[in-house]
Amino acid sequence: MAALDLPTGMSTTFTGANGSGKTTLALTLAGLLPPLSGHVEASPAMSPPGLRPRGDARTDPAQWRSKELLTRLGTVFQDPEHQFVASTVADEIAIGLRALRRPAPEISRRVAELLEQLHLTRLAKANPFTLSGGEKRRLSVGTVLATSPDVMFLDEPTFGQDRRTWVDLVRLVTAQLEAGTTVVSVTHDSDYLDLLGEHRVHLEAAS
Ligand SMILES: Nc1ncnc2c1ncn2[C@@H]1O[C@H](COP(=O)(O)OP(=O)(O)O)[C@@H](O)[C@H]1O
Numbered sequence: 001m002a003a004l005d006l007p008t009g010m011s012t013t014f015t016g017a018n019g020s021g022k023t024t025l026a027l028t029l030a031g032l033l034p035p036l037s038g039h040v041e042a043s044p045a046m047s048p049p050g051l052r053p054r055g056d057a058r059t060d061p062a063q064w065r066s067k068e069l070l071t072r073l074g075t076v077f078q079d080p081e082h083q084f085v086a087s088t089v090a091d092e093i094a095i096g097l098r099a100l101r102r103p104a105p106e107i108s109r110r111v112a113e114l115l116e117q118l119h120l121t122r123l124a125k126a127n128p129f130t131l132s133g134g135e136k137r138r139l140s141v142g143t144v145l146a147t148s149p150d151v152m153f154l155d156e157p158t159f160g161q162d163r164r165t166w167v168d169l170v171r172l173v174t175a176q177l178e179a180g181t182t183v184v185s186v187t188h189d190s191d192y193l194d195l196l197g198e199h200r201v202h203l204e205a206a207s
């Protein structure tokens with residue numbers, strides 16, 4: 001691939017056969033994997049403040065600290081369980097905000113608001129691993145939404161959802177786009193593509 005742009009505020013989708021490199025590309029753009037070749041450049045407007053020893057560090061997401069990623073590039077993994085680290089649903093959502101040392105009242109407010117939006121309020125004290133597939137997926141999206149990243153990467157967000165949880169999920173993503181977030185989704189889902197395939201990137205498997 002010569003060059004790929006993720007237009008600000010738009011929905012970009014990555015499609016392609018299994019093994020074509022969609023997940024690898026998304027994780028690379030999200031600053032979680034060093035590029036196999038080439039380079040990733042974030043818009044200077046997104047760059048963390050402060051000077052770094054290496055020249056390109058401010059626009060190279062792979063060199064950002066995890067705290068700096070939280071408000072800039074959020075990633076929802078294909079398997080929600082890979083994301084869970086807390087013992088309750090509410091704590092899971094609060095983790096990023098705590099890492100950012102946000103004031104306690106603000107954290108409580110944001111967690112309550114997200115639980116409501118995600119239809120998870122009654123499960124606030126449950127262990128994330130005991131949730132149903134649809135609930136786990138919504139929670140994994142919520143943990144990333146909590147810190148309001150500028151760009152959100154979603155790896156097969158609708159996989160394993162039923163009709164109702166699918167609708168909830170698409171609503172959440174649409175609301176993020178309306179709020180100005182740039183959304184990048186890896187997907188095989190043609191209904192999702194119809195609604196959110198504003199900017200489509202198709203990956204060909206290497207031969
Ligand atoms: N640009 C690349 N060059 C070489 N190997 C790659 C590249 N992108 C992905 N791979 C490898 O190909 C395999 C499948 O990639 P993955 O990103 O999981 O594909 P997908 O998500 O489309 O199923 C992985 O082992 C990955 O390390």
Ligand SMILES: [Mg+2]
Nearest residue numbers: 022023024078
């Ligand atoms: Mg994948």
